[in-house]
Amino acid sequence: MMERAESGQKLYTRMRLWEFPDQFVVEPTDGSSGSALAISRADGSMNLIHEVPECSILRVPKIRTIFGVVGVLKLLAGSYLIVITERECVGSYLGHPIYKVASLKILPCDHSLNNSSAEQKKVEAEFSCLLKLAERTPGLYFSYDTNLTLSVQRLNTLGDESKLLPLWRQAEPRFLWNNYLMEALIDNKLDPFLLPVIQGSFHHFQTAIGRDIIDVTLIARRCTRRNGTRMWRRGADSDGYVANFVETEQVVQMNGFMASFVQVRGSIPFLWEQTVDLTYKPKFEILRAEEAPRVVERHFLDLRKKYGNVLAVDLVNKHGGEGRLCENFGNAMQNVASDDIRYLHFDFHRICGHVHFERLSILFEQIEDFLEKNGYLLLNEK
Structure with missing residues (x-):
């Protein structure tokens, strides 16, 4: 309760x-x-x-x-x-x-x-x-x-x-x-x-399924560590804290029950930066690449301590300029991956583009077993 x-x-x-x-x-x-x-x-x-x-x-x-x-x-x-x-x-x-x-x-x-x-x-x-x-x-x-x-x-x-x-x-x-x-x-x-x-977003609304009234709340909580605007602040610091880290929670209440599901997002967790200029996609630079495994490990051990089992979904392009980020992230995750910390790459832009969001079902199929195993919080409010 x-x-x-x-x-x-x-x-x-x-x-x-x-x-x-x-x-x-x-x-x-x-x-x-x-x-x-x-x-x-x-x-x-x-x-x-x-x-x-x-x-x-x-x-x-x-x-x-x-x-x-x-x-x-x-x-x-x-x-x-x-x-x-x-x-x-x-x-x-x-x-x-x-x-x-x-x-x-x-x-x-x-x-x-x-x-x-x-x-x-x-x-x-x-x-x-x-x-x-x-x-x-x-x-x-x-x-x-x-x-x-x-x-x-x-x-x-x-x-x-x-x-x-x-x-x-x-x-x-x-x-x-x-x-x-x-x-x-x-x-x-x-x-x-x-x-x-808090800084983030808050949305609350009611809807209905048949005769049941459902309360839905969406909360995004922005972390105060390593803040900054997009492109000006990228990657992680040496302690594993990433830029623009956000915890998002979905809360659903119906018939005396409350369900909560939490996910987090943030910049790719090793040392890199982007120099902002007038180009559409400014170039980025990977810093001290040899430290990537240590920084990535610190980041994910902290996530596991705070949230339990973790599935990291990498959404960056596998080719082009972002390909180097994807490659370095994937390599660093090999030293971290375990039964309770998993890594998956999903080339969002190639698969979904700008309009085909229905293709996210492909991603869901790949992570369905993790979601079923780890579930969500369910409370009886009665």
């Missing part, structure tokens, strides 16, 4: 942000009786206060509603408070509403820059301009009640003590987008303000 993995520490769901000349004050307005959080605009230092400071003619604050504190980022000379100013409910997960971040606001706590050198001010200005891009970060999702960083299976295996921990303490660091941003709040023990956020 699936128990709701709810934290014993409730998060604030709605707050009022007071922007005073010398400090920001975050006041819970969701009916909670907790203290307000004051953040100095000089250096980003924090403390809890019982009452919002009084206003005056010379001290008129700007006031806005916010729906979460994402965290604080410290740059060269100043700190920056990041808050959620707009949210959109996109469905439910395990009975709890899930929200998409519709708008972020970055608020500088950089009054200390007044005493900085001209060079420091210049560098800080460059960093803060780059930071503004974070306000447009796509695909951020959160929940006040359940942990989106964990799959259903991992939620179901949480111990009773873990379930009572704040959500950020339960979270899987790999998929906690604001892990670093929360450090200052964690240091100040501000659990009710610590809102875990």
Whole structure:
């Protein structure tokens, strides 16, 4: 039976942000009786206060509603408070509403820059301009009640003590987008303000088979290690962490039962890079090829530890420029392949092209035995 993995520490769901000349004050307005959080605009230092400071003619604050504190980022000379100013409910997960971040606001706590050198001010200005891009970060999702960083299976295996921990303490660091941003709040023990956020996608819908109503949820969790845009970030690092690693989970609920199936994807796990230029397919370079077996082994041993048996499906072209990647990957996998780590190449572009996706049935036939043997998670919710 699936128990709701709810934290014993409730998060604030709605707050009022007071922007005073010398400090920001975050006041819970969701009916909670907790203290307000004051953040100095000089250096980003924090403390809890019982009452919002009084206003005056010379001290008129700007006031806005916010729906979460994402965290604080410290740059060269100043700190920056990041808050959620707009949210959109996109469905439910395990009975709890899930929200998409519709708008972020970055608020500088950089009054200390007044005493900085001209060079420091210049560098800080460059960093803060780059930071503004974070306000447009796509695909951020959160929940006040359940942990989106964990799959259903991992939620179901949480111990009773873990379930009572704040959500950020339960979270899987790999998929906690604001892990670093929360450090200052964690240091100040501000659990009710610590809102875990993931980057990826979330889709929830209902459909019917006959008279049965089916709830379907698709969650993609993007790993925070070795992030980067396509082509700019490729391959793995020396520890086996690959670029753009994503865990995707399909959850189906029907007639009191819940089924979960998890798969992961990522860049080919050895050292290689691609130099971006104006060509349609920029050339890539394989780095330190002699290290490929070690890096591949580290990657797959880590996957096996986290997920159990692994089937790696290689989708790159076997010929042309990508052929070298395919060849090196296949050779490295010979040292790793075993009963619980399997490798299969499927030349997706040659077999399916741009339109013949029905030919994926060929791939399914080749992996059917693995899927039947390893199955999926099935829980009785009754």
